[in-house]
Amino acid sequence: MKVERLHGFDLSPGEARRLQDELSSRVVAGPALDLGGVRRVAGADVSTQGERAYATVVVLEFPALSVVEVRGFEAALEFPYVPGLLSFRELPSLLGALEKVRTGVEALILDAQGLAHPRRMGLASHAGLFVDVPTIGCAKSRLVGGYEEPGAEKGSATDLVHRGEVVGKVVRTRERVSPVYVSVGNGIDLASSVEMVLACCTKYRLPETTRHAHNAANRLRRGEDPGGPTGLL
8 A cells, every 4th residue: 555654753742732733634524435346445453562563454355255365564752652642652653564465455444533532633644644544433431522422323423523523423333333433534535434433343333354453463462463373465
């Protein structure tokens, strides 16, 4: 996958916050994505242990959701743990994994926030500025905003609102299971982001993209082949 190196990461927290404010103006919430034209979708996750980061990207056929490629990248954590600035801590390893991907994809779903962030610059949005692929944030927990609980059935969704702005959707991906928090990363609209996440959810709460990327990151952290026994590299 082509990765454009927009900036370095040797920054203080104050410099990182100012950069977030600058970069947020570059994020594009659109256009709509025609799922009928999607042939492959990728998922990404970053696992950390001690002072090391283990990032993985998994490419799945769509809509079958079978795994066709797995890539991993391990790196030292250089940026401190600061709430709201986690993308500066995790993005260097993630970009390393993205650069290894050889299969073309039409969308990338990250286990992270996108616009649902205090400065509208979660990892899914930050990463989206480095790649020429639409990115989607699908997080397990809420970072900002308020919402009404969605209906109990799969596909129910309500607005996630922060400071009077809709920054995402709270989406039920499985009946009577806790919802996920979907937000635009970059280069795609919110409706398409929700549609893509739901299309990647089968019998689990999390989309298959996230499940496979998370499992691959755990394997990499244990010193195993992130592609598992089949070694899908």
